Amino acid sequence: MVEYDQRRSRESFSGLAERFAEPDTVGYMTGEHPALALRGLAKSFDGKIAVAGVDLDVPAGSFYGLLGPNGAGKTTTLSMAVGLLRPDAGGAWVLGRDVWADPVAAKQLLGVMPDGVRLFDRLSGGELLAYHGLLRGMDPAVVDKRAAELLDVLALADAGRTLVVDYSAGMKKKIGLACALLHGPRLLVLDEPFEAVDPVSAALIRDILQRYVAGGGTVVFSSHVMEVVQRLCTHVAILAEGTIKRVGTLEQVRGDRSLEEVFVEVVGGRTATGEELAWLSQ
Amino acid sequence: MAVPVGTPADAPVGAPMGAPAGAPGSAPMSAPAQPVRRVSAWHFVRLKLRVMGNNFRGQGWRVALFVLGSFFGLWFAVSAFFGLAAPGLAGNDRYALLVAAFAGGLTVLGWLLLPLVFFGVDETLDPARFALLPLPRRTLVTGLFAAALVSVPTIAVLVALSGLVVTAGVFGGWSAAAVAAVGVVCGVLLCVAAARAVTSAFATMLRSRRVRDLAAVLLAVVAALLGPLQIAGLAAIQDVDWNRLTGVATVIGWTPLGAPWTAGIDVAQGRVWAAPLKLLITVATIAALLVWWSRSLESAMVGAASSGPAQAKPSVTGGVVAQFFPRAAGWLRRDRFGALVAREARYWWRDARRRANLITIAVVGLFVPVMVNLGGQGFTLDSEEGFSLAGETSPALVSLSMLFVGLLAAVTLANQFGFDGSAYAANVVAGVPGRLELRARMAAFSLYVLPMLAVVAVAIALVLGEPAWIGFMAGTLVATYGAGLAVNSFVSVLGAYSLPETSNPFAMNSGAGLIKSLLTFVAMIATAALAVPMVIAAALLGDAWLWLGLPLGLAYGVGAALLGGYLAGDVLDRRQPELLAAVTPRR
Numbered sequence: 001m002v003e004y005d006q007r008r009s010r011e012s013f014s015g016l017a018e019r020f021a022e023p024d025t026v027g028y029m030t031g032e033h034p035a036l037a038l039r040g041l042a043k044s045f046d047g048k049i050a051v052a053g054v055d056l057d058v059p060a061g062s063f064y065g066l067l068g069p070n071g072a073g074k075t076t077t078l079s080m081a082v083g084l085l086r087p088d089a090g091g092a093w094v095l096g097r098d099v100w101a102d103p104v105a106a107k108q109l110l111g112v113m114p115d116g117v118r119l120f121d122r123l124s125g126g127e128l129l130a131y132h133g134l135l136r137g138m139d140p141a142v143v144d145k146r147a148a149e150l151l152d153v154l155a156l157a158d159a160g161r162t163l164v165v166d167y168s169a170g171m172k173k174k175i176g177l178a179c180a181l182l183h184g185p186r187l188l189v190l191d192e193p194f195e196a197v198d199p200v201s202a203a204l205i206r207d208i209l210q211r212y213v214a215g216g217g218t219v220v221f222s223s224h225v226m227e228v229v230q231r232l233c234t235h236v237a238i239l240a241e242g243t244i245k246r247v248g249t250l251e252q253v254r255g256d257r258s259l260e261e262v263f264v265e266v267v268g269g270r271t272a273t274g275e276e277l278a279w280l281s282q
Numbered sequence: 283m284a285v286p287v288g289t290p291a292d293a294p295v296g297a298p299m300g301a302p303a304g305a306p307g308s309a310p311m312s313a314p315a316q317p318v319r320r321v322s323a324w325h326f327v328r329l330k331l332r333v334m335g336n337n338f339r340g341q342g343w344r345v346a347l348f349v350l351g352s353f354f355g356l357w358f359a360v361s362a363f364f365g366l367a368a369p370g371l372a373g374n375d376r377y378a379l380l381v382a383a384f385a386g387g388l389t390v391l392g393w394l395l396l397p398l399v400f401f402g403v404d405e406t407l408d409p410a411r412f413a414l415l416p417l418p419r420r421t422l423v424t425g426l427f428a429a430a431l432v433s434v435p436t437i438a439v440l441v442a443l444s445g446l447v448v449t450a451g452v453f454g455g456w457s458a459a460a461v462a463a464v465g466v467v468c469g470v471l472l473c474v475a476a477a478r479a480v481t482s483a484f485a486t487m488l489r490s491r492r493v494r495d496l497a498a499v500l501l502a503v504v505a506a507l508l509g510p511l512q513i514a515g516l517a518a519i520q521d522v523d524w525n526r527l528t529g530v531a532t533v534i535g536w537t538p539l540g541a542p543w544t545a546g547i548d549v550a551q552g553r554v555w556a557a558p559l560k561l562l563i564t565v566a567t568i569a570a571l572l573v574w575w576s577r578s579l580e581s582a583m584v585g586a587a588s589s590g591p592a593q594a595k596p597s598v599t600g601g602v603v604a605q606f607f608p609r610a611a612g613w614l615r616r617d618r619f620g621a622l623v624a625r626e627a628r629y630w631w632r633d634a635r636r637r638a639n640l641i642t643i644a645v646v647g648l649f650v651p652v653m654v655n656l657g658g659q660g661f662t663l664d665s666e667e668g669f670s671l672a673g674e675t676s677p678a679l680v681s682l683s684m685l686f687v688g689l690l691a692a693v694t695l696a697n698q699f700g701f702d703g704s705a706y707a708a709n710v711v712a713g714v715p716g717r718l719e720l721r722a723r724m725a726a727f728s729l730y731v732l733p734m735l736a737v738v739a740v741a742i743a744l745v746l747g748e749p750a751w752i753g754f755m756a757g758t759l760v761a762t763y764g765a766g767l768a769v770n771s772f773v774s775v776l777g778a779y780s781l782p783e784t785s786n787p788f789a790m791n792s793g794a795g796l797i798k799s800l801l802t803f804v805a806m807i808a809t810a811a812l813a814v815p816m817v818i819a820a821a822l823l824g825d826a827w828l829w830l831g832l833p834l835g836l837a838y839g840v841g842a843a844l845l846g847g848y849l850a851g852d853v854l855d856r857r858q859p860e861l862l863a864a865v866t867p868r869r
Contacts, residue, residue: 118703120625
């Protein structure tokens with residue numbers, strides 16, 4: 001059953017990703033600007049610094065992984081980058097358009113899947129896609145067509161009219177991704193797209209994202225799963241304590257070591273416990 | 283606000299989980315056979331104080347609102363105290379029983395019904411959070427009950443009803459005062475237990491989609507109980523037949539509504555044998571309510587953990603867009619505005635919290651005008667909105683009751699973004715213009731409310747036997763509703779707050795409870811001020827108003843709503859991210 005779904009999705013998929021990756025704004029040259037540029041982004045909550053000045057250039061066409069331990073400021077950074085959270089200082093540009101000065105233009109080019117944010121989950125999957133599509137000003141006929149394809153590819157069509165609130169965690173991630181992809185954004189910003197997703201769905205999401213990038217789109221995603229990042233990304237930035245610690249292409253950051261080694265070294269975590277938890281071994 | 287400052291041993295509910303950490307090298311992977319420390323109600327009280335304190339941390343305005351709310355609460359309480367002590371202070375024995383029975387009974391009824399209709403119940407300690415802890419149900423219920431007692435309204439009611447102790451003391455000396463004091467404390471316990479049990483039971487029922495219609499009927503029945511009691515009370519007052527009224531008070535005194543409050547008076551008036559019986563009635567009622575609460579609490583805890591398996595319903599033919607638009611909104615264009623309206627319209631029905639509000643509007647919208655106009659006077663929902671015009675019903679009085687219904691309907695939107703919670707992020711990411719957003723929300727809500735208002739106008743006009751009044755009644759309703767939409771657009775953009783993400787439609791955070799009542803109050807006053815010209819016109823214009831009322835009211839309401847959406851939309855555009863942060867529950 002699963003294999004069959006996989007195969008079918010790959011087949012029906014060929015045209016899909018490329019079509020979504022086509023620029024919706026005609027004549028917009030992707031080469032001129034980085035897909036996403038962050039300058040001096042900073043945010044503190046109640047006097048506690050969450051992000052302390054992040055500069056980042058995400059080249060167009062790259063598959064960019066934002067790595068960091070829990071609480072490093074990944075979600076805060078991405079939220080400020082896409083216009084969900086107003087920064088204390090600094091700015092963000094999507095393909096040269098200022099997210100905070102010209103939000104309408106910037107948001108048209110963006111597809112976002114936030115983490116820890118509810119969807120409008122009292123709608124069914126199809127209804128949610130229709131809502132997102134129309135909200136983006138798309139033609140209803142196009143919405144119908146793309147939504148049907150997406151539901152099919154993501155194996156969500158069987159859920160029918162089940163409300164998203166009754167979906168499993170993995171299904172919620174998938175419908176969130178579908179909502180972000182629907183309007184064919186130039187830049188996809190995903191917060192923890194692989195969290196709480198089973199291996200089959202994860203493979204499917206990976207496949208979709210790779211095709212999207214191959215078709216000229218740009219993906220930025222946050223994660224703390226080294227293995228996924230190492231397999232997918234062309235570029236990597238390591239974020240810890242609100243600042244960028246390492247940045248560059250995967251090879252530059254990794255050198256000849258494994259990404260995990262570099263990550264643990266940069267973050268400065270503790271890798272072994274001492275005597276403290278002796279009572280754990282009976 | 284004194285909050286116990288943290289010590290490591292302060293994690294109250296986790297206490298039984300904590301193995302004896304102080305003993306190094308001991309072997310304790312085995313679970314302790316017996317909890318190391320028993321969890322008492324005191325832990326819950328401390329936890330609640332701690333949560334409240336943490337909510338205030340770094341939020342100066344919340345502290346200010348809390349202080350303001352407490353001040354008003356105590357101010358009302360103190361004035362009520364002197365009202366209830368009045369028979370004693372004036373030395374008038376005759377009214378003592380009357381005041382105790384009626385004031386006490388109305389207090390209990392208020393605690394029973396107001397959380398359902400208006401203010402919700404403080405769920406600072408959400409029962410679902412305790413689902414995984416090894417707590418016996420008895421401990422949980424007594425703990426949550428104790429925590430529920432720690433609130434400003436409880437203290438206010440305690441202060442207010444203590445007036446009865448003064449009255450009892452004046453007539454019966456220390457012994458009567460002591461019995462009255464015990465009675466008042468028991469009475470307050472009864473109030474809180476009743477509020478908890480009823481809201482918990484209703485929440486469980488409304489959560490299940492299948493019994494929502496049953497719940498609506500039950501709510502209507504509960505609200506309907508207000509009517510007969512009110513009429514009986516008013517008739518009794520109008521007759522000024524004190525003996526008969528005293529008879530009614532005596533009967534009420536033997537029901538749980540009046541028993542705790544009248545025990546002290548009985549001692550003072552020489553019926554000493556009655557006091558223990560009445561206290562027994564009270565205690566038994568409290569116990570029964572707590573048992574009822576613990577039953578529904580269990581299902582609330584389980585229900586929160588899982589809302590049941592997802593049943594795949596057969597998928598429909600036709601595109602997702604056609605499926606998305608509800609039939610009632612099928613005429614909308616398939617564009618941004620249409621999508622926003624369709625989504626809101628679906629949410630008003632599918633979200634239990636919103637649906638509870640719609641039911642409230644329907645029930646109160648029909649009952650208040652009937653009470654005001656047939657009862658002739660004094661439907662005192664609260665002291666500010668009390669209609670104390672005496673005698674026959676008149677166009678002005680009817681307009682006033684219509685004004686109340688209209689503003690009650692509109693004030694539902696005072697925290698319209700709070701209903702969405704963090705899901706509002708989708709609209710922020712899509713960059714929905716503020717004006718479009720607000721207009722669409724008004725339109726979707728009106729899909730439900732305007733038909734209801736039409737029914738109210740027609741039904742009340744027929745009940746009153748004045749069909750010619752339908753026009754200006756509908757006009758006043760629409761005018762007030764439109765003005766209310768305008769006012770609440772601003773309130774919802776500027777004063778939004780997060781609602782907890784539980785499926786209990788009555789739940790809210792404790793800090794938010796006060797904020798909500800204050801904001802609701804401000805919004806209602808502002809709406810009433812904007813709509814008062816309609817009442818004045820009804821009073822002054824006479825017969826001409828029968829014809830002018832509808833067109834003028836419609837124009838005024840629609841104009842006000844559009845203008846409000848236009849101006850508030852501009853504000854919304856500038857503070858979308860801040861609004862999102864305000865409605866996102868803090869975790």
